Amino acid sequence: MSDAAITFSDLTLGYNSHAAVHHLNGVVEAGSLTAVVGANGSGKSTLMKAVAGLLKPMSGKCRVEAGRRIAYLPQQSELDRSFPVRVVDIVDMGLWPRRGLLGRTAARDRALIGEALAAVGLAGFEKRPIDTLSGGQFQRALFARVLVQEADIILLDEPFNAIDAKTVADLIALIRGWHGKGLTVMVVAHDLDLVRTTFPQALLLARRPVAWGETAKVLTPETLRTARNFEEAWNDDAPWCAADNGSARASHEPHGHPHHHGAAHDHARPAPMARAG
Amino acid sequence: MYDLLISPFVEFGFMQRALAGSLLLAVAACPIGVFLMLRRMSLAGDAMAHAILPGAAAGFLLFGLELVPMTIGGLIAGAVVAVGAGAVARFTAQKEDASMAAFYLISLALGVMMVSLRGSSVDLLHILFGSVLSLDDAALSLLAGIAVVTLACLFVFWRALxxxxxxxxxxxxxxxxxxxxxxxxxxxxxxxxxxxxxxxGTLLSVGLMMLPAAAARFWTGRVVTMCGLAVAIGIAACLSGLLVSYHAGLPSGPAIVLSAGVVYLASALLGTRGALVARFARPHRHRTA
Incomplete structure (x- = not known):
């Protein structure tokens, strides 16, 4: 249980030198089930993209243990649901890591797709065009794609958005199943009650790690208040992060410039590190 | 019937060439149009068509009405605009539709300027509207080469696209x-x-690319079928356009594109997927799920 699946060392992520996640340190243990929580704009999706290898860190490192395969499920809004394909084609995409650009679909793969669709409750939906699915059915199809990927690390970005209770329950059962099989799972979620009942670990983000560890210790009134008070606005004049001073980008800034995100830089990990902003 | 449909293509070499050229174009351009449409870049095709003009014009100014220099010039101009617009979209805050519009307008103005520096308006018309009835062997081999390269790339990169x-x-x-x-x-x-x-011509070639694709969207829900149907519509439009232009003495390029336009309008009205009539017809019965 104790070996690392993903290691963050001083990871800073962002766009155009504006950081979305500051100086994240810590280890996602193999076999852990972690909820990533925080307000809109707190850097949750950015962090998932970095782990999936879609975003280069501005500084620091995000290391995925060698040989571990990642299955990444983007937010539904990133997909084009009017695209003319069938449910089976969506799930079929999950075979990409094994099959690549030109590989043929083997009989075993077709069986795998059928099993995955049955497991998410979409048996018999193979030929349905995706634009006829409800939001919940579409999310089930995407979970079937994750199943087909047979990955070791599973990253789900807001899988429960605009999904009804029955579907959420079914998807949670699938996630619990992955956890039971020893897979490493990280899920971006907004529903704190759901996080408390389902996820043993939680990471609370507010552009910086506010707290990370056992869910009960992470989601306290104190930490949540801290997380709410972060600077959400994209500020063009935001001061340069003091930890970067000395780099070429920050060299023209005077040292000791007042730091706009407080004492974010003495990182304990992975124990809870609540502090008043 | 034979006189109407077959004999023009049997009797006249220029009609055979026109048919071969436009069919080669339809086979390659129509699937490309399907992907442009599905990426919501239907108008980008139009913009790119304009963007090619200065390159073709430069080739024309330097070497006259020759196929190879005009083609190479067009490729260079198209690549510059595509990469330029893509780079502005990627590295600045501006989105690709705005940067594409900016680059193609600059490019088009430059092209019109270059053509009018030397050469009459007849030459300009040739570049803008082409002449399918005067295709030579070199142009036909170029079209064949483009068709082969396009279909090969689509086949290899289909899954990734x-x-x-x-x-x-x-x-x-x-x-x-x-x-x-x-x-x-x-x-x-x-x-x-x-x-x-x-x-x-630059202005009408995008019509043969987009109209069959847009028409095919109303009939099928699968990409493969859509590409096949678009090619079929494109071929039909070429045949009917050439025949109409032969019998009625009309310009061939617009006749081809207008034929495709007729198919598009009919599909928008009568198609089986999201077309007008199907949406507004009120069925007496409906399924329970």
Whole structure:
């Protein structure tokens, strides 16, 4: 249980030198089930993209243990649901890591797709065009794609958005199943009650790690208040992060410039590190 | 009937060439149009068609009405605009539709300026509207080459192209092919438009690219079928356009595109998927699920 699946060392992520996640340190243990929580704009999706290898860190490192395969499920809004394909084609995409650009679909793969669709409750939906699915059915199809990927690390970005209770329950059962099989799972979620009942670990983000560890210790009134008070606005004049001073980008800034995100830089990990902003 | 439909193509060499050229173009350009439409870049095809003009004009100014220099010039101009617009979209805050519009307008103005510096308006008309009835062997081999390259690329990169349109973030998480495939696709668009400007002209070649694709969307829900149907519609439009132009003495390029336009309007009215009549007809019965 104790070996690392993903290691963050001083990871800073962002766009155009504006950081979305500051100086994240810590280890996602193999076999852990972690909820990533925080307000809109707190850097949750950015962090998932970095782990999936879609975003280069501005500084620091995000290391995925060698040989571990990642299955990444983007937010539904990133997909084009009017695209003319069938449910089976969506799930079929999950075979990409094994099959690549030109590989043929083997009989075993077709069986795998059928099993995955049955497991998410979409048996018999193979030929349905995706634009006829409800939001919940579409999310089930995407979970079937994750199943087909047979990955070791599973990253789900807001899988429960605009999904009804029955579907959420079914998807949670699938996630619990992955956890039971020893897979490493990280899920971006907004529903704190759901996080408390389902996820043993939680990471609370507010552009910086506010707290990370056992869910009960992470989601306290104190930490949540801290997380709410972060600077959400994209500020063009935001001061340069003091930890970067000395780099070429920050060299023209005077040292000791007042730091706009407080004492974010003495990182304990992975124990809870609540502090008043 | 024979006189009406077959004999023009049997008796006249220029009609045979026109048929061969436009069919080669339809086979390659129509599937490209399907992907342009599905990526919501239907108008980008139009913009790219304009963007090719200064390159073709430069080739024309330096070497006269010659196929090779005009083609190479068109390819260069198209690539510059595609990469320039893509780079502005990627590295600045501006979105691709705005940067594409800016680059193609600059390019078009430059082209019109260059053509009018030397050469009469007749030459300009030739570049803008082409002349499918005067295709020579070199132009035909060029069109054949473009068709082969396009179909080969589509066949090899099919899976990546579909994934790139449908779920680009997922594709990037499992493969490095995403960005290269996007640029390969833009390259194919430019290639087909450059091929098209000999036969139909820069302005009308995009019509043969987009109209069959847009029409096919109303009939099927699968990409493969859509591409096949678009090619079929494109071929039909070429045949009917050439025949109409032969019998009625009308210009051939617009006749081809207008034929495709008729199919599009009919499809928008009568198609089985999301077309007008199907949406507004009120069925007496409905299924329970």
């Amino acid at each position: 579909v994934a790139e349109c449908l779920d680009p973030l997922f594709l990037r998480s499992v493969s490095r092919l995403g960005p290269p495939v996007h640029f390969l696709f833009l390259g194919l668009v430019v290639l087909n438009l450059v091929g098209g400007f000999q036969a139909l």
